[in-house]
Amino acid sequence: MTRKSSELWTSITSSLFSKIDDTFLEDFRAPGGANSRLAAWDPLDKSMRYYKFLLFNVAYHKPDDFFDAYRKLGNTGTGNPVTISIADCKIDIDYLFAVEEFMFLRQHINLHEIKKVVEIGAGFGRTCHTLMRLVDSVEEYTIVDLPEVLKLSQAYLKLVAPDCFDRITFIENNDIDAWSALQSDLAINIDSFQEMPPEVIDEYVSKVISASTSFYCKNPTGKYKPECVGLPALTAAELLDVYSLGYCQKVFDLFDESELSAAREIYLRAYKPSRNWKLVADEPMSMIPYTHHVLYVRD
Numbered sequence: 001m002t003r004k005s006s007e008l009w010t011s012i013t014s015s016l017f018s019k020i021d022d023t024f025l026e027d028f029r030a031p032g033g034a035n036s037r038l039a040a041w042d043p044l045d046k047s048m049r050y051y052k053f054l055l056f057n058v059a060y061h062k063p064d065d066f067f068d069a070y071r072k073l074g075n076t077g078t079g080n081p082v083t084i085s086i087a088d089c090k091i092d093i094d095y096l097f098a099v100e101e102f103m104f105l106r107q108h109i110n111l112h113e114i115k116k117v118v119e120i121g122a123g124f125g126r127t128c129h130t131l132m133r134l135v136d137s138v139e140e141y142t143i144v145d146l147p148e149v150l151k152l153s154q155a156y157l158k159l160v161a162p163d164c165f166d167r168i169t170f171i172e173n174n175d176i177d178a179w180s181a182l183q184s185d186l187a188i189n190i191d192s193f194q195e196m197p198p199e200v201i202d203e204y205v206s207k208v209i210s211a212s213t214s215f216y217c218k219n220p221t222g223k224y225k226p227e228c229v230g231l232p233a234l235t236a237a238e239l240l241d242v243y244s245l246g247y248c249q250k251v252f253d254l255f256d257e258s259e260l261s262a263a264r265e266i267y268l269r270a271y272k273p274s275r276n277w278k279l280v281a282d283e284p285m286s287m288i289p290y291t292h293h294v295l296y297v298r299d
């Protein structure tokens with residue numbers, strides 16, 4: 001009886017482990033190798049397994065006030081995101097990031113004094129939704145973005161936060177006069193300066209951020225080779241485009257701690273708006289540590 005294996009393992013052994021020789025031993029633990037049936041799933045697994053475990057694990061270690069804040073957001077399910085459930089909250093990756101951003105800000109700035117917020121590059125509007133729900137003092141929230149993406153944030157925010165909608169202004173990136181006239185208490189850029197040409201960032205810094213009293217930036221600290229995360233190599237022209245964007249263009253190994261520390265130092269200096277500003281706090285993002293939270297205030 002003990003000699004009888006399952007049909008599953010009869011099939012696995014005959015297909016993957018029928019020939020254990022030097023060639024097999026050389027790379028059976030590499031991506032695509034037979035080890036995906038033994039110790040762990042394949043590094044290139046095509047399912048949501050790793051994503052959902054990562055999301056679950058990061059959320060699982062959050063303090064109680066993270067979940068209190070998350071619950072106050074109300075509708076976070078529009079757009080049908082992948083979720084995991086903890087403490088009666090359906091958590092998705094976008095709002096996990098947004099509540100982390102709120103908690104970082106709350107820890108380092110007096111949010112009760114923030115009346116005017118400007119966000120450059122807001123995506124579908126998760127940060128706006130979050131800050132409008134969690135920070136009572138915000139009277140005006142302005143989003144500057146590409147026209148196509150503004151259509152999405154307008155439609156999304158109208159749906160999920162109708163009671164706040166008349167306090168949100170949407171400005172197209174090519175309406176320079178409109179965004180040059182903005183004054184704010186907090187300017188925000190999340191995961192988008194690193195996707196803009198440096199001269200575009202310069203203009204936002206000199207006209208929008210310099211007209212604010214604080215600047216919260218959460219961006220990647222540099223560039224990486226696609227192969228480093230298992231993506232197919234890009235053509236030289238494609239690489240040249242991506243590598244020419246953002247203030248931090250150094251290519252480094254995201255998974256080498258000493259390279260990561262060096263990249264962070266460069267990043268913290270690069271995004272400081274000018275010598276009249278001081279760095280108040282910074283910390284790596286929980287889930288993607290090569291992306292970094294930093295808060296600067298005018299000195």
Ligand SMILES: C[S@@+](CC[C@H](N)C(=O)[O-])C[C@H]1O[C@@H](n2cnc3c(N)ncnc32)[C@H](O)[C@@H]1O
Nearest residue numbers: 120121122123144145146149173190191192200
């Ligand atoms: C990767 S998304 C990040 C969105 C959002 N901050 C988030 O983290 O969910 C980059 C954002 O930058 C915007 N963007 C790109 N170029 C821009 C420009 N020149 N001016 C303003 N926004 C821009 C995109 O439309 C998009 O909203």
